[in-house]
Amino acid sequence: xxxxxxxxxxxxxxxxxxxxxxxxxxxxxxxxxxxxxxxxxxxxxxxxxxxxxxxxxxxxxxxxxxx
Numbered sequence: 001x002x003x004x005x006x007x008x009x010x011x012x013x014x015x016x017x018x019x020x021x022x023x024x025x026x027x028x029x030x031x032x033x034x035x036x037x038x039x040x041x042x043x044x045x046x047x048x049x050x051x052x053x054x055x056x057x058x059x060x061x062x063x064x065x066x067x
Contacts, residue, residue, distance in 0.1 A: 001011040016022055 002008050016025060
């Protein structure tokens with residue numbers, strides 16, 4: 001590769017030429033990035049829902065508590 005001014009520079013790249021190279025890249029990306037992202041989002045959603053339910057219960061208790 002060359003810079004804009006024409007200076008040659010070495011470049012490291014991984015050739016993805018065959019179909020199994022592309023499949024390997026996609027599967028690896030799914031397994032190590034996309035799947036964990038969805039799992040974390042699912043767990044955070046469950047925690048959020050549980051906290052929301054507990055907050056609403058406590059709020060109802062405080063509203064019905066005689067003063």
